[in-house]
Amino acid sequence: MAAELPDTTYAVLGLIEKVPGASGYELVGVAGRSFAHFWPISQTLLYRELDRLTGLGWVAATRVEQLHAPSKWTYRITAAGRRVLADWLATPTPGASSFRSGVLLRFFFAYRMHPDQVRSLLNTYRSGLQTQLEEFTAIMDKLAAVSTPAARAGQLTALHGLRTAEARLQWINEVEAQLGQNDWP
Amino acid sequence: MAAELPDTTYAVLGLIEKVPGASGYELVGVAGRSFAHFWPISQTLLYRELDRLTGLGWVAATRVEQLHAPSKWTYRITAAGRRVLADWLATPTPGASSFRSGVLLRFFFAYRMHPDQVRSLLNTYRSGLQTQLEEFTAIMDKLAAVSTPAARAGQLTALHGLRTAEARLQWINEVEAQLGQNDWP
DNA sequence: AAGCCCATGTAATGAGTTACATGATTCG
DNA sequence: CGAATCATGTAACTCATTACATGGGCTT
Numbered sequence: 524m525a526a527e528l529p530d531t532t533y534a535v536l537g538l539i540e541k542v543p544g545a546s547g548y549e550l551v552g553v554a555g556r557s558f559a560h561f562w563p564i565s566q567t568l569l570y571r572e573l574d575r576l577t578g579l580g581w582v583a584a585t586r587v588e589q590l591h592a593p594s595k596w597t598y599r600i601t602a603a604g605r606r607v608l609a610d611w612l613a614t615p616t617p618g619a620s621s622f623r624s625g626v627l628l629r630f631f632f633a634y635r636m637h638p639d640q641v642r643s644l645l646n647t648y649r650s651g652l653q654t655q656l657e658e659f660t661a662i663m664d665k666l667a668a669v670s671t672p673a674a675r676a677g678q679l680t681a682l683h684g685l686r687t688a689e690a691r692l693q694w695i696n697e698v699e700a701q702l703g704q705n706d707w708p
Numbered sequence: 709m710a711a712e713l714p715d716t717t718y719a720v721l722g723l724i725e726k727v728p729g730a731s732g733y734e735l736v737g738v739a740g741r742s743f744a745h746f747w748p749i750s751q752t753l754l755y756r757e758l759d760r761l762t763g764l765g766w767v768a769a770t771r772v773e774q775l776h777a778p779s780k781w782t783y784r785i786t787a788a789g790r791r792v793l794a795d796w797l798a799t800p801t802p803g804a805s806s807f808r809s810g811v812l813l814r815f816f817f818a819y820r821m822h823p824d825q826v827r828s829l830l831n832t833y834r835s836g837l838q839t840q841l842e843e844f845t846a847i848m849d850k851l852a853a854v855s856t857p858a859a860r861a862g863q864l865t866a867l868h869g870l871r872t873a874e875a876r877l878q879w880i881n882e883v884e885a886q887l888g889q890n891d892w893p
Numbered sequence: 894a895a896g897c898c899c900a901t902g903t904a905a906t907g908a909g910t911t912a913c914a915t916g917a918t919t920c921g
Numbered sequence: 922c923g924a925a926t927c928a929t930g931t932a933a934c935t936c937a938t939t940a941c942a943t944g945g946g947c948t949t
Contacts, residue, residue: 529908530810537817548928561812568909570929591930593917612814612821615832620809625715625801631865632722633797634857640798641857647800672819679886680816683879690875694868701864714936733900753937755901778900778945 528575533611534562535572539582539598540608541673546587546595547573557677560658562682573598581607627652639704645695652688652695658687713760718796719747720757724767724783725793726858731772731780732758734739745843745869756785766792811836823887830880835874837880844870 535554539545542553550573551566573596576582581604583595600608620706626648633641662681666674720739724730727738735758736751749757760782761767766789769781785793811833837854847866851859 530808531908532812534813537813541817546928548926551928558813558816561807561816563806563808565910567911569931571909589918589927591918592926595928608817612818613825615829616810620719620811620836621748622746622788622807623715623748624805626805627718627865627868628722628743629797631743631746631861632726632793634861636797638797644800651805675815676819679883680812682882683812683876684878686875686882687872690871691868694871697867698864698869716936731900737902750938752902752939755935776946777898856911881895884910 530616531563531564531568531574532572534558534564534606535569536576536581536600536604536608536611539576540600540605543599544597546597548595550598558680560655561680577605580604588591641702642699645699649692649695656685656688656692659688715747715801716749716753717757717760718793719743719749720754721761721785721789721793722798724758724761725790726783729782731782733780735783743865746865747748761789765789826887827884828830830884834877834880837877840869841873841877844873 535550538550538554538557542550545553547570551569553681554564554569573582574585575599580601582598582600584594584598587597588594618642626644629644633644659681663678663685665683666678720735722741723735723739727735730738732755736754739749739754758767759767762769762783763855765786767783767785769783771779772782773779811829814829815826821829844866848863848870851863851866
């Protein structure tokens with residue numbers, strides 16, 4: 524059995540299936556606007572995965588000359604690629620998820636900080652979450668107009684982010700309530 | 709200014725301040741049982757950070773010979789270490805957080821899968837979240853008995869995980885309701 | 894004797910990032 | 922002319938993981 528590939532590889536593969544004939548540059552943009560919220564990747568990495576996928580024969584690259592812009596490579600999924608993508612989608616992998624939060628880490632060690640400092644930490648967190656909330660809401664609104672299955676799925680993943688952000692904003696309120704009662708030190 | 713250090717370094721530093729005189733081995737255990745939920749680190753990495761921290765003079769290492777167990781190094785935070793820890797805690801870094809979910813990634817591309825397959829994906833997710841929920845609840849219960857500031861902080865970070873898991877379980881229910889109406893294809 | 898806990902470490906590899914280079918075209 | 926967009930890539934680096942090695946003591 525070949526070495527297991529990272530989920531990032533399949534993420535790019537899935538994106539190519541979803542947006543056929545796109546260039547690497549375009550895929551960077553789409554990735555940034557779609558699954559970046561729960562699976563961020565950098566431009567360099569995406570290009571590397573493109574190389575890997577073509578090497579594996581899971582996608583086919585075609586050179587396209589353009590008149591009013593530089594030439595580019597465009598990508599399409601192959602039959603083999605479609606097969607492995609379906610396999611990967613059907614593979615249950617509960618472990619493949621990671622969450623790292625700098626704010627929470629600080630909060631965990633903030634037990635002897637001044638309450639005001641904790642409050643400011645929470646405010647930083649809150650504004651970040653509020654931004655997320657707006658982003659996810661915007662995505663849902665935008666996709667509400669489209670009635671494709673892909674848009675449905677996108678809407679629901681956005682809803683996941685929305686619900687998560689809401690719950691965490693609620694958590695901040697709970698914590699602040701305790702801070703208010705001088706229940707901290 | 710020196711190169712910026714990863715948050716992991718400060719995580720270990722904070723742990724040493726919290727558990728003075730612990731050995732590397734013990735710290736691995738404590739880290740796994742405490743902040744691993746929002747900042748997982750491996751054994752090797754923790755040992756590496758220990759080296760770094762002693763090299764920087766932020767912690768002091770002392771050799772301790774034991775009668776019924778192998779000798780060990782124990783660590784204590786220094787005055788300099790306490791200073792940088794306080795600085796780090798006060799530094800707002802909203803960017804330092806990352807979330808990657810294999811389940812969500814699959815869900816995003818699952819728009820042409822059979823509803824039953826999606827359901828099974830959601831069930832995998834649900835059982836993982838339920839496990840988390842129990843873990844966080846257990847932590848909160850255990851810490852409820854302790855009345856130190858550190859335990860308070862630990863309890864509240866556990867609550868963060870709890871609220872997040874609850875919201876996501878709710879999300880699963882929402883999605884399943886839509887699946888039931890054959891609203892998927 | 895087998896297996897677990899304590900205790901620390903090496904080696905190899907990989908994923909992912911930032912910073913930068915290049916060059917064309919289009920728009921104000 | 923300068924800035925933005927399109928388009929791809931190199932280089933260097935670091936964080937982090939997995940797998941493995943070692944060895945003593947304790948327990949069953």
